[in-house]
Amino acid sequence: SIQVKRLRVRADSLRNLIVGKGRPFEEIAKKFSDDPSGVRGGDLGTFGHGEMVGEFEDVAFALKPMTVSQPVRSRYGWHIIQVLEHFAKSDTSGERVHARHVLLQAAIKPADEERARKRALTVRDSLLKGADFAAMARRFSMDTSTKDSGGYLGDVAVPNLPPSFREALTGLREGEVSVPLKGEAGYYVFKLLGRVPEREYRLEEIKEDLKRIVLDQKLKDAYDRWLDRIRKNVNIEVKD
Secondary structure, eight states: HHHHHHHHHHHHHHHHHHHHHHHHHHHHHHHHOOGGGGGGGGGEEEEEETSSSSHHHHHHHHHHHBBBBOEEEEEEEEEEEEEEEEOOOOSSSSSSSEEEEEEOOOOOHHHHHHHHHHHHOOOOOOOOTTTTTTHHHHHHHOOTTTTTTTTTTOOOGGGGGGGHHHHHHTTOOOTOOOOEEEEETEOOBOOOOOOOOOOOOHHHHHHHHHHHHHHHHHHHHHHHHHHHHHHOOOOOOOOO
């Protein structure tokens, strides 16, 4: 569409500000990114395979540290990606990268949103008539990180659910299908497979997540200190 092409041109322009004119990546992300990560300079922390949409992930894992990608299109819009560091596969975790991005999203037209809502209602109606949820997810889902597994999300802690989903999903009975729920990336239809009683996690279950959280914070702090030293010792004149 014309809107998508215009966003691509804008993405090219922003990339040129970073690569061609030396503008700090985090400055461009804070000013122009449509993603909530923009307030952090586009910082996404570290992530592994299967945690991002496929188009984004393929480019991120192929990028060399500190290089800036060409604009990458996903169902969320156009991304400009910069990888800060790669982490090799270890005995305790798979390959991971620390990256940041600028996201440019197309404005959603009311007609497009209404078509998405009607499709979600059609999918739900098929499920209520006995269609297989996994087969429907593989056919219709736009979430590339879960569609191949039939939309399976695994166990999700209630506090981690988006507020707009929390009440609707906690009210479902086991085996029940939700009404279409509007989220940031479109409309979602969920099926509750079961409930896990609330309990305290054992350290063995969460120690890898805790390690990643601590590592992410250490990396961010180290990077911020390095950037501060660079800024204090280098004078850069930018002319648009």
